[in-house]
Amino acid sequence: MISLAHLTKTFAETIAVNDVSFDVGAGEIFGLIGPDGAGKTTTLRVISTAMAPTHGRVTVDGRDVVREAETIKQEIGYMPQRFALYPDLTVVENMNFFADIFGSPPSERAALIDKLLGFARLEPFRTRYAKNLSGGMQKKLALATTLMHQPRVLLLDEPTTGVDPVSRREFWDLVTNVHLDGVTIVVSTPYLDEAERCTRVALMHRGKLIANDAPNHLRAQLGAFVFEGHSAQARAAEQAIQTLPGLLNVNTYGDVIRIIADDAARIPAIEKEWHTRNVAVQHLQPVAPRLEDVFVLAIEKLQAEHHAAQA
């Protein structure tokens, strides 16, 4: 449905997206993951026709986003990261305005607005100015508005950043509904629990694509072992084993210490180190890898290579 071939986008000095290629099949929820500045927004903007690529070719439904921009706009719904509706227009006025611009038939208009507002639970706020909605409601309105012309491809740029957990859940319920209607979705997100909901995930880092697979495949291909233990001295426990060989990543989350090691056989050495230093850690046991582990390792590996290349 969407195809990127060697997409590169440069701005004056910086390379925002660097030779990225991937395909998104019809009906997928495709996740774009990566830290700030990874190039997620630029990638989505190019797919949305809002920006032209510097090099490479991007097609949506087989049509080129530059040459056939005007015809594929009808198929694409793009929700920018920043709230981009008119603050001084009401909820319904915003929806109607964009429907008018897309030339959606007025006959089905009222029913569609009712349906979308119902799903988004914005029914009571029909005549409220967009600027007076809460952050979460604005996001839902933005999504509902991009659906007014019933696109077949939906592009969401960090749609839940800065949104409270309840609104986030409501938002994803909406996205799931759209997905069930057969719409192809590309969503960028900094939240890895949201990435788990995707059929496929692409990890971007400094403009480059560094992984692209289904979440469970990515986890399975981690090639490392993850352990967690509890300790009242988690920090001390982390410092104690920092110099041990074979440890790919050690991190603490409150009183939990999380270790990624290249081999399960590293455990005895770790426990011995803690014992000699007199650090108490309980219940150290293997846990299922998370997407986060995959990305932390991938990015650390890249950074190590980067440093090696510089040295």
Added chain:
Amino acid sequence: MNSRLIAITRKEIIHIWRDPRTLAVMFLIPIVQLVLLGLSATSDIRHLNTGVYDADHTAASRALMEAYRASDYFALNHFASNEQELGELLDRGDIRAAMIIPAGYADKLARGETAQVAFLLDGSDPAVAGTAYAAAQSVGQAQRTRIIQQKLGVDVTRLGGIEIRPRVWYNPELKSSNYMIPALIGLILQFLTILFTAQTIVREREQGTIEQLVVTPIRSWELIVGKLIPYIGIAFFNLAEILVLGVLLFGVPIRGSLGLLAATSFLFLLTTLGLGIFISTVARSQQEAMLITFMINLPGIFLSGFFFPIEAMPPALQFLSYLIPLRYMLIILRGIVLKGVGLEPILSPVVALAIFGSLILIGASLRFRKTLE
């Protein structure tokens, strides 16, 4: 009818309508500007503060002073007891003109000699000084004729000779407001329309709404024209405001056809609105748009012949003034309002406006790219 165009226009009207402060400014600015500029932008001289040092103190010197007072040009309201005092009054700006009648003025007249009276003028404002200069001479001349007449005991008008009878057309009373207010129509329309339209597209950029707009099938020209339509409406309302006030408040005669005035104003609006939109596509923030607007407006006003006659400018500036749409509009406005001319005498400025308007609008449409930077 194009539904996208209508949607843009309707949205723009809502923006304007829901911003009461801007709305108030749009309708009040023409009134305020017209009243202020109409009253102040005048070089008519009435009752110029004048100081007198009368060293003669005779009936003849008082008669001379009375002649000046009666002329209405000079208000003799400062009386000095020596020349130095007059100088100080001029320095301080308390008076703009000063008359020194020397001792022996009446005696010289009686002896049939030429009596000299000094008249000092503050030349800092050449326009005022120029008018006062001419007025001072003609009042003096008239007084001289009167004195000769008294001496000869005959009516000089019966002696024959030449009499020049100037007749002033179009503005017989030579009222500045008759000249200025038609021009103010052009000035105010330009000022307002550029200012407001310059903000429209840049506001979409600043708010971030442009990002949502560029992924829609809207075409550049639809967006631009759709955004201009409400401002054309407002500009015509402003035009009506200025005309009504000009007639009621300043007694400006409107001698030409209102239809022609509206049609030529429409052409002029295309150039100013187009210029505003063009600025909007260049500027990156509303503030920058505002600055560019002023940068374009100010020199434009000076080069247009609003304040100073173009004929008096150096050739390079005269040439530059051909690039200022307001220049053509001023010719058209003064032609229609004051001279009551039809289309034919003002055809070339009308054509010039039409060319400018279409070029600027096309330029703005081409410049506006439907992509983010």
